[in-house]
Amino acid sequence: MDPLRRSPSPCSSRPSSPRTPPCEMLGYVGIEAVLDQLKIKAMKMGFEFNIMVVGQSGLGKSTMVNTLFKSKIWNCTPLDLGQGPVPQTLQLHSVTHVIEEKGVKLKLTVTDTPGFGDQINNDKCWDPILGYINGQYEQYLQEEILITRQRHIPDTRVHCCVYFVPPTGHCLRPLDIEFLQRLCRTVNVVPVIARADSLTIEERENFRQRIQHNLKTHCIDVYPQKCFDEDINDRILNSKIRDRIPFAVVGADQEHLVNGRCVLGRKTKWGIIEAPTSKT
Ligand SMILES: Nc1nc2c(ncn2[C@@H]2O[C@H](COP(=O)(O)OP(=O)(O)OP(=O)(O)O)[C@@H](O)[C@H]2O)c(=O)[nH]1
Ligand SMILES: [Mg+2]
16 A cells, blocks of 8 residues: 555645645655655656776677677668678777666666777777776766756766676786776776687686686776675675676677577577577
8 A cells, every 4th residue: 555645644734824735735744755755756867877898809899788788889770780790899989778677767878999909019008998987087077066067967977897808718818907907996897708608617617716816916806896895785795796707798699590489699519509688
């Protein structure tokens, strides 16, 4: 039953002046109503979440983004969808999707970045990416400090940076260590083992453990950082996440017919690795 309707309003017994609206119109006024008010407000406003994918060239960043959102994020006409291989990403670009679930709106922006590591000298290959992340912080801050600022400042700051680690099976390479150290000082980083289908389950587990050890020894503070451990429930959840980091990912951009069902997946000699999408 709706508590708002059941509880008599503390104001309803008082006579209301003819010029002020009756309190019943405003609903129940009490501390317990604050949660509902916040929920209604949050649902109306929706949420903004911005993800960026970063990593060496050819690790499947663009494919992964397409897999997750089952949509192509490079410039193309609708007729191009699902046709041909994913082109190499040559410049940093973002695409926004508005997702709605049970009345809750999420404005999701994914920023795809060109792969690095192709040059003979990869010094400063992180500059364009860090420049973009810092630029978004700066833009938001400039809006926030205005005396007559907008009621809702569009949030284009990168909330999460997914870092693709090449599936070497050994350990983090010096270039990845340097890049990760810089990124972690600026943004929440979630490292993932790219093209994980190229490793056996055993190789993948050993690789994961070696990466966890590398992250610790090189003081790379990935998400979730210790500062998110204040609440006991969060601490338990965070420790479970830390055990699974880096996550292993497999991306796919082709659909296949399996038992009369169309699935997005990677076709291998041994079968099809089905890629879960945001719609499945
Ligand atoms: N085996 C395997 N191949 C993959 C996977 N994901 C993508 N690929 C393939 O890897 C190639 C490169 O994929 P992209 O998504 O363009 O890689 P990228 O990281 O965006 O590359 P850049 O744009 O150059 O940075 C394509 O041929 C993909 O089909 C995966 O999970 N496993
Ligand atoms: Mg790409």
